[in-house]
Amino acid sequence: MTSDASGPGELRAAWRRQARAWLKAAHPxxxxxxxxxxxxxWQERNILAEQQIDQAVVERWLDERDIPLPAHVQRLSEITQAMAWLEPGTEKTAREAHSLAVTSEEIAQDQETLLTHWxxxxxxxxxxxxxxxxxxxxxAVxxxxxxxxxxxxxxxxPEQFAYWQRRRDYADTIGDAYGDDRDLIRQWLLPQHAPEDSAAAPGGEARQAGAGGSAPQLRSHVTVTRTGITRTGYASSTGTGLGL
Structure with a gap:
């Protein structure tokens, strides 16, 4: 099966995103x-050849995307394709919503709903x-x-909340910040799911010290590539179960 686009420049954007995600998961x-x-x-500004690579990846994806993979790879492949299928704005919204999932049931439901839509x-x-x-x-909910x-x-x-706010302000990563949000929800709205000690979260002890002193200095290295700006030196993943 091949693309119905008449040329590589006309490839569907959603197909390109899904094809790249599939290739990365199935054939790293x-x-x-x-x-x-x-x-x-990209560095050579050879746009036509770059588009031809995209065309080849999409055609391979269309030919092979339904071939079964090992179970753990299959799940990762489907979720990464589903996230790539979303428009960038919707993907961001889905990630943010999923980052506030606080139970295993919510995490599983998020995954299954995403896959159904995809x-x-x-x-x-x-x-x-x-x-x-x-x-x-x-x-929004x-x-x-x-x-x-x-x-x-x-x-x-109020004192406990003020401490929580300071601790969240000193989060080293976006994932840490969302983790603090989830801890607060569990503690005050879902006590049956509350952690025994929120300070035991990754980075908790260091952030406790930071919350009472000066802000930690984060250093990062910025690299410009064909896919955008990449910063290394600190993480930004949500780490909440989407597998990304």
Whole structure:
């Protein structure tokens, strides 16, 4: 099976994103070689050859995407393709909503709902409006839940809330910050899921010290590549179960 686009410049953006995600999950060595070659072409400003690489990856994806993979690879491949299928704005919304999932049931439901939307729409030119609305609503609901937890903590335990706020302000990564948000929700709204000691979270002891002193100095190295700006030196993953 091949693309119905008449030329590499007309490849569907959603197909390109899914094809790259599939190749990275299913055939990581091939993906690395493809990315290195594309990086060289980008530096040489050889746009046509770069587009031809994209065309080849998409055609391979269309031919092989439904061939079964080992179970753990299959799951990763499907989730990464589903996230890549989303438009960038919707993907960001979905990630933020999922970062506020506080139970294993919510995490599993997020994954299954994402995969359902993707399976129904992966060949469409654009992500359906109802998919965008779903993730926007999910994020709004979970942000409202976080605000309720903040209000309750601020009212019933102001000193503890102030400490939580300082601790969150000193989070080293976005994932740490979301972890603090989830801890607050569990403690004040879902006590049956509350951690025994929130300070035991990754980086907890160091951040406790930082919350009472000067802010830690984070250093990063910035590199410009064909896919955008990459910063190394600190993490930004949510680490909440999407497998990304």
């Amino acid at each position: 060595a091939d993906a690395l070689r493809q990315e290195m070659r594309a990086e060289i072409l 399976r129904q729409g992966r060949d469409l030119d654009v992500v359906p409006d109802h998919t965008e609305r779903y993730f926007a609503t999910l994020l 979970r942000e409202e839940r976080l605000e309720r937890a903040k209000t309750r903590a601020r009212t019933e335990a």
